[in-house]
Amino acid sequence: MACDDTCTGLLRPTQGLVVDVRSDNRVDPAATEARAAMERACEGVGWKFHRTGGPDPVLRSSLRRLAGYRHRRCYREELAHELLDVFGAPTPLLRDAQQVGDQPMTLPVLYHLLWTGHLTTDLEYAVLGPAVVVRAPDLR
Numbered sequence: 001m002a003c004d005d006t007c008t009g010l011l012r013p014t015q016g017l018v019v020d021v022r023s024d025n026r027v028d029p030a031a032t033e034a035r036a037a038m039e040r041a042c043e044g045v046g047w048k049f050h051r052t053g054g055p056d057p058v059l060r061s062s063l064r065r066l067a068g069y070r071h072r073r074c075y076r077e078e079l080a081h082e083l084l085d086v087f088g089a090p091t092p093l094l095r096d097a098q099q100v101g102d103q104p105m106t107l108p109v110l111y112h113l114l115w116t117g118h119l120t121t122d123l124e125y126a127v128l129g130p131a132v133v134v135r136a137p138d139l140r
Contacts, residue, residue, distance in 0.1 A: 016047035023054035062128040069111035079109040080118070087119050087134045094130035110134070 020035055027035075035051065042049040055063070079100060086096040097106045113119040114128075120137040121128070 016042070016045070018042050018047060018049050020049070020051040021054045022051075056124060058127055059124050062123040065128050066111050066115045069108055070115045071112075074108040074112040076105070076109050079106055080113060083110050083113060084118065084136065088136055090133045090135035092130065093121070093128075093132050093134045096134070 018038060020038070022031060022035075039049045054060070082100045083097070083106065086099055093110070094103075097103065097110050100106045110119070114121060114134070117137060119134050121132045121134045123132075126132055
């Protein structure tokens with residue numbers, strides 16, 4: 001059965017969003033043309049299109065660093081529980097990580113907990129480092 005105007009409404013999603021995160025320095029005439037085509041395609045199916053220009057360089061740097069610790073092999077359950085207890089209140093990363101143990105053992109676990117969202121910090125204003133404040137996420 002061919003689909004005509006009577007059934008196109010069934011195929012349209014109720015909502016959708018396409019986000020273009022191409023960094024500003026990678027936008028050339030071909031990319032501009034492709035973006036315009038994507039905007040038209042999104043509009044045609046009732047989706048929204050948004051261009052962000054990519055994440056802020058500070059955020060990108062911190063996320064790139066944390067991404068190296070996303071693997072389960074970086075997780076040590078005993079250390080994770082201790083770190084979650086220590087960072088129950090907002091405190092600087094290195095100070096409290098050192099309370100739990102040696103940096104080569106604790107930091108990979110801490111970074112894994114940050115990557116997975118079990119701990120949080122504001123990565124948009126400062127590059128991940130010893131002084132950033134780490135805390136348990138607000139679960140309200």
